[in-house]
Amino acid sequence: MxxxxxxxxxxxxxxxxxxxxxxxxxxxxxxxxxxxxxxxxxxxxxxxxxxxxxxxxxxxxxxxxxxxxxxxxxxxxxxxxxxxxxxxxxxxxxxxxxxxxxxxxxxxxxxxxxxxxxxxxxxxxxxxxxxxxxxxxxxxxxxxxxxxxxxxxxxxxxxxxxxxxxxxxxxxxxxxxxxxxxxxxxxxxxxxxxxxxxxxxxxxxxxxxxxxxxxxxxxxxxxVQFDALTDVYNRRKLTEILQHLDRGKKHAILMLDLDHFKQVNDRYGHLIGDQVLISAAEVLKANIRSTDILGRYGGEEFLIILNDTDEKNARSIAERCLRALAEIEHPLTHDSTFNVTASMGIAFLYQGINVKDALNSADIALYQAKAEGRNQIRFSKDILG
Structure with a gap:
């Protein structure tokens, strides 16, 4: 039988x-x-x-x-x-x-x-x-x-x-x-x-x-809505959510990029790189509020939407996320691990600001954070004066 x-x-x-x-x-x-x-x-x-x-x-x-x-x-x-x-x-x-x-x-x-x-x-x-x-x-x-x-x-x-x-x-x-x-x-x-x-x-x-x-x-x-690797929202769904946010409230857009991620893939291979992305997504989900939204924007880049928040709360959540990401011990062998940090740019979306401009501002802030040494946060207003 x-x-x-x-x-x-x-x-x-x-x-x-x-x-x-x-x-x-x-x-x-x-x-x-x-x-x-x-x-x-x-x-x-x-x-x-x-x-x-x-x-x-x-x-x-x-x-x-x-x-x-x-x-x-x-x-x-x-x-x-x-x-x-x-x-x-x-x-x-x-x-x-x-x-x-x-x-x-x-x-x-x-x-x-x-x-x-x-x-x-x-x-x-x-x-x-x-x-x-x-x-x-x-x-x-x-x-x-x-x-x-x-x-x-x-x-x-x-x-x-x-x-x-x-x-x-x-x-x-x-x-x-x-x-x-x-x-x-x-x-x-x-x-x-x-x-x-x-x-x-x-x-x-x-x-x-x-x-x-x-x-x-x-x-x-x-x-259609979720990233197949990390099981968080994909770019299409994030764009849809951003278009339908209540502009009567102030929302923070956190653009996050893992530092030197290309070196991780080149040195350890794409399977290890994929596991780093999965772990990063899990840690980010655990360190944002239940009302906030997380998605993979592309490659090693994540986007977090903090609903109805101000600069103080946005900074607090962003610092908590970066700290948690840096503390992850990514296993390489049974007795070897490595760490990956991240950089973050933050912009705000509210009445009178369109989605494209807000995303562009967050992206510029992210680029500034990387240019100034990585593993840090920059607000779009820091750049724009």
Whole structure:
């Protein structure tokens, strides 16, 4: 059993989110659903063979023949699943196999639909469920191919049934079922049995897919607003926040740049550099107020927006951040660490000052802090006089 689980995990991947599966993995799901449908048919036939009083409502020879066919179909479906698992990473297979799998699934179930009645309520309901799930799992071309093949096949069967060349629902003996059919408990029970389990399976599958869809949308929304490395706001989101700040209040813009960061990357490598950025972001988050906003503005540069604050508070928070950054012991080896300082320029945004000018002032102040020795703070007014 463990070897089977390992085999499935290695072929299907550890990510069991259906939306992340490749087309071949989705084909495997189709055949698993196919086997479940066949098992429902087998259970129904077992009930008939174990319940003599309902046998008058069916043709036992047809029931027995279809039972043999279903066992064979399950065997073939298992072979398909094994084969698909073995080639689950084939690029060519991802293009071709969805067409084959979906059409095999659809055309095989047409035989079941014919045996139970092409015009029966369960056939129509189940067809809608399958198509709906199919359009979510596969691209439009794949689904149009199966719709075309099914429409032609069902059209021929319907035409021949209307003309009397084919028997409608050959499994059932309508002479004993009587007319109207809905007065017969066995007939109605059979229709319900082949309708509701499929609806429930499809609804559960759709709920799972929709849940994963929402998670994916949430993740994409997160990526649009947050920096992938440090998990703080990115430049686009920071710009958006700045544009919507209440200009009736005074806000401090802190432009922070890690000192000599290029040397860190050159000397220790980019992986160490990335860890320095992650640690810096964590320390900055811990040293600003809950109402303040932190983001990565680009490279080793961070931007902090202090909402509704004055110069005194801005300086206090800025000094606390620089002090905390300088105290971080960045690990290099098990017994070796190094420190990285930062420089900061501060400007204010309020009524009459546009965002571009405020950012430019903070950037000029930052440049001045670096030019005067780094690891220090400069306010834009210090430069402008």
């Amino acid at each position: 463990q070897s089977l689980v390992h085999f499935l995990s290695s072929r299907m991947g550890n990510d069991f989110k259906i939306l992340n599966w490749n087309p071949i993995q989705k084909c495997i799901l189709v055949f698993i659903l196919f086997i479940q449908i066949k098992v429902l048919w087998i259970i129904w036939k077992a009930y008939i063979f174990l319940t003599p009083e309902v046998q008058i409502f069916v043709y036992l020879s047809e029931v027995r023949l279809q039972l043999y066919i279903e066992f064979f179909e399950i065997f073939v479906a298992v072979l398909f699943i094994v084969g698909l698992l073995l080639i689950s990473k084939s690029r060519k297979g991802e293009v071709i196999l969805p067409y084959l799998s979906v059409n095999v699934f659809g055309l095989t179930l047409i035989f079941d639909a014919y045996m139970a009645g092409v015009f029966s309520p369960n056939t129509m309901t189940n067809a809608v469920c399958y198509l709906f799930v199919g359009f979510i799992l596969f691209n439009v071309r794949v689904m149009l191919s199966v719709i075309t093949s099914l429409a032609i096949t069902i059209g021929v069967i319907s035409d021949q049934t209307i003309k009397g060349n084919l028997v409608n629902a050959p499994l059932f003996n309508f002479e004993t079922i009587g007319t109207p059919e809905y007065l017969n408990g066995f007939w109605m029970g059979s229709i319900a049995y082949f309708t509701f389990p499929i609806i429930i399976i499809c609804i559960l599958l759709l709920l799972l897919i929709l849940k994963q869809w929402r998670e994916r949308e949430s993740y994409i929304a997160h990526l």
